[in-house]
Structure formats: C-alpha cells, structure tokens
Amino acid sequence: MNGNIIVGQSGGPTAAINSSLAGVYRTAKDRGARKVFGMLHGIQGLLQERYIDLSDYIKNDLDTELLKRTPAAFLGSCRFKLPEIHEDREVYEKIFGILDKLDIEAFIYIGGNDSMDTIKKLSDYAIVTGHPTRFIGCPKTIDNDLALTDHTPGYGSAAKYIGTSIKEIIRDSFCLEYEKGVVTIVEIMGRNAGWLTGSASLSRGEDCCGPDLIYLPELPFDLKKFGEKVKNLLSSKSSVVIAVSEGLRLSDGRYVCELGQSLDFVDAFGHKQLSGTANYLASYVAGEIGCKTRSIELSTLQRSGSHLASRVDILEAYQVGGAAVKAADEGDSGKMVVLNRISDDPYQCGTKVKDVHKIANDEKLVPRKWMNEEGDYVAEEFINYVRPLIQGDVSPIMVDGIPRHLFRPV
C-alpha cells in the first residue's frame, strides 16, 4: 500500500463503530498508507469535500485506545442513498473527482445495509469506468441484520447493554408491591429484526428470572393473546417484565405504535420512524387489567452505551477494520468483510470477505426455530448464539469519575 486511503462511517451510531475506525487507521498505517483521510458525515460530507487527516487526531496508542472506547461515529455519520448510476452520473463523477484529487487507493465504508448499497454502487461504477480505487465495506449495525456475516460489530455491545439493563430493570420492578401487581414494558430497537429484543433474554440466569415475555418483530403480534398472557402471569407473580421490539406489528400489518398515535415521519430510505410501542402496550394493559404499568424505552442509550461494551465486540470491530484494509491492499473491491464463526464453545471467529452484491439490501431476520413455539420468547439456540458475543469488558478510561472519549471538535 503506498497511496492514500479514505474511510467513512454511515448509518446509526454504535459502541463499536469507532473501534473499526481505529482498526482501519492502524492497519493502513502499518501497511504503509501515506495518509488516512476520514470523510466527515460519510458520503454526504465527502460530496461537500468535508474530510480530515486522521493523524491529526490519532497521535499515539492512548488515542487509539480512547477511540475504541468512544461511542457513536467519530467522523460523523449520514443516511444518504446514492442514486442509481444511470439516474445521476454527475454525483458519481463528483465523488470520483474528489477521490482522484486525494489520490485515494482504497475507500472503506463502515456501516449497515444502506452503506453496503453505497459500496456496491461505487465499486460497480469503478468497474464500469475502469477506475483503480478499491471499495470495501466494513459491517456495522446494532441491528445485526446483515446477510452473510455471522453477526455484525456493534451488536454484541448493544446486547450486553440490553441484557444488563433489563436485569437492573427487573430488580427495580420487584421492589415495590402494588395491589394488582406491576407490569413493566421495555421497548428495544430493531425495526424488522428481533436480534436486539431477543438479547433481553441474556438477563436470565441463576440470579434472575429474566423477562417474562419477549416479542420479536418477525412474528405478528396478537394484542388479545398478549393481554391474556399478562393477566395470567400476574396471578402468580407481583412484577411482570416484558421486552418488546419497537417494530411489533399486528397480523393486518399495522404497527402497534400506530394504534395510539399518528405517524407521518419517514426517513430518507423510506423507513417509518417508530416510537411508542411500549407506551401503547402499557396503556393497553392498564386499561384491560387495571394494574400499575410502566413503559421504558432504552432509546439511544442501547446503541451508544460504550461504558458497558463487550470486549469480544470491540476487538472484532477492530479486527474487521483491519481486514477491510488488508482486503483492499490485496486488490479486492466490491466486497464486505464478514465475521465467520468457527465454534460456539470455545468461541472462535475469524474474518472473510464476501461479494457486497450478495449483501446489500438483504435483511437477516431471527429464524423461526430460534423462538419458542408460542412466539413469545427466544429459544436456547438464540441464547447460545448471542452469549459469546457479550463476553469480556473494555474498561472505560475514567477521568474524574466519567469515561473519557476521543474528542473531535465540531
């Protein structure tokens, strides 16, 4: 490697995305890259020629360690869908013009499904035009919904945060007794895929009963059956805790959160913006049963809770960043690095590269057989899958009682 590389971050924040950035930077430098540019706010920022030289920010090993512990996207992120090449060639010409000006040998994009779409289009354009820049995708999403990879960096840390927080919520909810019991409904991210919601099961163990019910978005949600289940649970325990996906839908396709409010906001990729599923279900239970209810949204805390990151996740994110640079250096393009699990116990996992055309815009859902028959909990297979991904800790570097992050003035 003797040219420059540029790296960008895209999509929602995670606790591990900056560890991948650290892996890209260190590996690029180790392999002889002259400059490592970071595009600010992904491809959208690059189109405005907003970028930095990462060596201005990562000056020593401590900075690398801080970057690995800094949540959200250090470079800033975007949700920007490139047009099809035949729809708007100009955008592509502009991007490649900037890449030429910066003498970019490899373009690494860290992101989820939508970001892999970007890698696919840019590498296609490069092939069509005979442009030498290589394009490699680095998986990242707390949603864990990318195809072909065993799991995605960012998921393990979010799962660890969710498992721990649910356990603390369960402890909290048993404290006070209410005449008709108390029902706590916790809303977890994941529009279509239940990987995050299912990780609520990690709270279960010798010292904790875990949530009583877990509802993933993969299955239609039956409101009446749900109400009966809750009523039944309250007859034998004083506190019921339920984990629900933000994306629960009735069998007629309506989102549960739509039942209580009007929804008119849609993001740039046409995704509906959801909120209020737990809120609606808590009101429903209060109305049907008359017990005390509480709704909790784990909100953005679950994706940016780097103080509780999984060591496996942070190290794999770093490794995946490094593997992306290595792949580009070895001539690959239009590929995404994937995690390849070799065994569950002992957990072993390596990296491979796969064709990004097979990944982009394909969503990996929780298999039906990884849920119980009733569809209101995950099965052992699910727990065996996720458990290795939350192992180990990355101690925050504490300064004056608060975790220190790597700072980029904005």
Add this chain to the structure above:
Amino acid sequence: MNGNIIVGQSGGPTAAINSSLAGVYRTAKDRGARKVFGMLHGIQGLLQERYIDLSDYIKNDLDTELLKRTPAAFLGSCRFKLPEIHEDREVYEKIFGILDKLDIEAFIYIGGNDSMDTIKKLSDYAIVTGHPTRFIGCPKTIDNDLALTDHTPGYGSAAKYIGTSIKEIIRDSFCLEYEKGVVTIVEIMGRNAGWLTGSASLSRGEDCCGPDLIYLPELPFDLKKFGEKVKNLLSSKSSVVIAVSEGLRLSDGRYVCELGQSLDFVDAFGHKQLSGTANYLASYVAGEIGCKTRSIELSTLQRSGSHLASRVDILEAYQVGGAAVKAADEGDSGKMVVLNRISDDPYQCGTKVKDVHKIANDEKLVPRKWMNEEGDYVAEEFINYVRPLIQGDVSPIMVDGIPRHLFRPV
C-alpha cells in the same frame, strides 16, 4: 449488642441501598447481634409478619460483595405512611408486638424522607410507652433531598450514571446531521429537587461540551424563553442536548408534563406521578422550530444502574449502615445517620447522627446561587459539590458477560 436487630428498606430503589444493608448486617454481626432480621417490603411487610433471617442469604464475604453490587431493595420496599399515633394506636401496638416477639433490640430503616417519618413516629411511640427498642434511620435516596446530611447514599451512583449517559447521548446526537438541526431532551428524575438533573453537567469536560441547557425544578420554567434559547443555539450548532427535570413547572404552578396530557394518578403520599416532560418539550420544539427532536427518559435505569456505581457512594452507603448499628448499640434512638463532609479536595467525609425530628418531611433543594443567573445551568459550586461523589468504580462481578447480583427468590 446481644439481642436481635431488624432492618428494612423503604421508598424508591437505588444502586446503593443494598450496600447499606450489607453494612448493617456485617456491623451487627461484628458487634455480637444474635440474629439480623430483614423485614420484607419495609414496615408494610412487617405488619404482615413477613421477614427473613439475613444469615440465610449472606453466607460469606462474596455474598457481601454481591449484595453491595445488587441494585434496588434486596428486601423489597414499600411506600407506606404510618398514621399519627393518636389516629391509630392499634398499628403501633401490632408493630411493637412483633418486635417483642422477635426480641428486637434495634430497628434500622433505610430510606428517604417518608422513611424518616416512620423512624420518628416509632421512636416517639417507644419513648411514650417506655419501650426499649431503639430506632435509627439510614439515609437513602437518589434525589439527595434529605435535610441535615451533606448528601445521601444512592445519589452519587445515580449522578455518575446520569453524567455518563448524557455524555453518550451527546456523542450519539452529533452523529447524524439534519437540515434544521436536532434537539435532544433528556428527562431526569427529581420531583422538586434538581440534584439529579444538575448532575447532567458532569458530562462536560475537555472531551465533551456537556448539555447546552439544564433546567432544575426549583425555578419556574418559561416555555417561550426556552423556545428562543433553543432557536438561538441551533443557529450555531447542529445538535442541542437539554437536561430537564421531570418536575418542571410553569410560573402558574402547572407541571410542564400536564400541558400535554391529563394527570390523575397520585401515590400514597399525595405525590403526583409525573412523566412526559421531555416528550412535551420535544413536541413543542418540533412545532416551534420544525427541527428534528428526540426525547429520552432515563427512567428507572438511573436509579438502578449498579453496573456503573460510584465507589465513593457504595462505600459511604456501607459506612452509613454500619454507623446506624453502632448508634443503636450505643443507646441512640430517634436519630438518623448523616454524612458530614469535611473537605472537597481532597474529599473527606465522615458520619454523625442527628435528631430525626429535624429531618423528617423537610426537603433540601438546590440553592439558587448554585445555578447560573439565567436559571438554565448549574454553577461551578454545584459541580464542585457533586464531583467527589462520583469518583471511583465498583467493578461488577461479571458472570458470563452480565453483572451478577445477590439473589433472593420471590
């Protein structure tokens, strides 16, 4: 000490209340107590003769360490207001009958304002009737609103959780750019006292700008001025993060959360149940400015987030539990243990006991001069006060990737 002691927990859960319980248990055993009973769900459970022998649960030093790291009330809690003695003598006769049956020498109650009211009434009754049992209160509340004590166990850990989470939310909120900016409003507990909301300022440091505005419930909230401040901030930055107390009120006394919804639920102490302040303000900002908004409630996570507990807090909670037993053993009754700060830097703090009559039902608020002139941030004095209380960590004892707690089957 050669009789038995009984200990109870009351009021809202915290991350440190069980460390006080551990301090009570260990000190009582060290001082020769025969049995240490734990009342289940406080005085309410005691009235139903629900109690356990704590030695059935705390069997060794590891159990003590786990108990110190277990959030919420290990014994269960209650919100139960004793009647005045002249109103209902029977309740008192019942309680003292149970204490006699169990041969109770000392009664320790870990809780907040309402719990100190219980200690006051029970010790008054003992004095009036010449009963020998001693009654000592152990302060506990994340709200930090107890009079006469420098601060309360539970507050430091909640403040550390809030400071850390706000910092992660700030990082998260800067990731994605929106045309008109993004405003994130974080709702923090504290009905009348702003100690918790003010601790959002702990996120500010060399690597973080901290929240842009902090609104405590001690001052009347001006909606119009707030809207203008936000608009002004958005002209110079892309992401604005605001910390607000759940208990914000307009100058006419109405709660901000009442503006958007009807409120009809009042708890046993006549406190209004609040929720939705951030939600209302986020809609207000979206309507006035048209920018993207997000509301986040830290909810029960802030009080039970023991995985991020402050070492100073956990050790002080333990110390306060021990001091309560010592006071009872030395003949004190009708007293509460208080924390007595000797210096800020280096931080030094000891314990004393004070007359519970001077504490019960009195609420300590944030002094006006600990806020800025505009009333939309805390002053340096506030930060100097809280900073020592969040120092140090109590590493969770991790088992298979999740913090382990001490388990009591319920």
